[in-house]
Amino acid sequence: MLTARRSLVTAGALLSLIISAPAALADRGPGTECPPLVFDCDIHSGGNKPPKPEKPGGGGGGGGAGAGGSAKCMARDGSGGTFEVPCYDDHSGWFDASSSCYWQLLIPQPPAEDPVWSGRTPGDGAVYNGQCPGQPLAGGFRWFQNPPAGFGGGPNLEALAQEAVTKMRLLGADIGIAPKQGGTGTVGVPVWVWNGPSPQTTGPTSASATALGVTVTATATVQDVVWNFGNGTTVSCPFPGTPYSPAFGLTPPSKAGGQCGIAGYSRVGEYTVAATTTWAVHWVGGGQQGDLTTTRSSQAAVRIGELQVVGQ
Incomplete structure (x- = not known):
């Protein structure tokens, strides 16, 4: 009768990831009508930087990613x-x-x-x-x-999931804003923000990575977007927000209506509006599955002035 003792095998497979930084996306510049007392506005997609290369077990592109302990075998x-x-x-x-x-x-x-x-x-x-x-x-x-x-x-499945995330080239919000970046808004007039839709800014989007015969497929969806308006106000809005329409007039954006923004700035000045997007990523492969998150950031500038009345 054959007998045997068991021993712990400590040898592991080494996975090397070669990750290249994605190229920046071109801006787009379609116009839109302005709210009352705001003299120029349009959709702005600038300030959206491509993510930095990601490292296994970490994140990149303006935020961190982690999947510690999240891998599951089924x-x-x-x-x-x-x-x-x-x-x-x-x-x-x-x-x-x-x-x-x-x-x-x-x-x-x-x-x-x-x-x-x-x-x-x-x-x-x-x-x-x-x-x-x-x-x-x-x-x-x-x-x-x-x-x-x-x-x-076997191969490091979480590292493969990170490689798949890198292939997606996820970005922060493609910021639409009224008043437009570089334009001038008015004290007390609502400011609207929203996210231009694309697989890389609003998702969902998927990609796969393979090593040693094992393929991991990851799918990313936006979990949350937090907007910082540069005046001490930070809000988390329904995603992706609603583009401004003249029909809204001077009505402040409402979360209940799927809109995003603030009732207005109280002081004259130049402000940086920053959006931080949190992506939730679920990955499957090699008989395992897991979850990780990663963040991306983008920003736009807005100038606020006072209403000038002719004759004063």
Whole structure:
């Protein structure tokens, strides 16, 4: 009867990511009508910088990304369903999603005459012990030419998810604002802001990355946008906001109406309006799944003056 002791396998696969910074997107400049007492306004898409290259386990482009502890391994049960299991177990080894089993290298290896080799010579591949949660009749001793998928940790799936995020070239808000950047608004007149739609500014958008035969697909959606109006006022608005229309007149934007902005500035001056977009990313691949967040920033400038009455 063959007996074997288990040992912890510490060798892991090394994943190297080569990430290039995305090119900046071209601005667009369609016009729009102005609110009363605001003499020029349009949609502004400037100030939206492409993200910095991301590093595995971290974020880039004006914000951080993290997925620590969020990876999940999913095993199959006999009825075709799935349930979560640890990706590594001290007693069972590394989880392989393709077989839905844990595999651990047998040390010492079985003798050459053991039937598990099926006529092969020890050293030609290796024998592993499998334990399959939810499948009591599966597993056991098995010969593999190469280590089972996931053995030793396989590729870094969270790093692959980060690479997929980089491929998306996510951006901060493509800021639309009334009054326009470079134009002049009026003290006490509402200021409207919104986000120009595109896969990179409003989502959702997806991308994939592959290493060592494992593909991870990530999908990003906007979770939140926080606007800082440069006067001490910060608001989180319904996304993506509503472009200003002359029909709104001097009515302040309302969150209940899916609008975003402030009732107006109380002082003359130049202000920087900054938008911070938080993207929620869900990734799936290699029998695992997880979640991370990353932020992107953009900004626009607005000048506020006083209403001048002719004759004064």
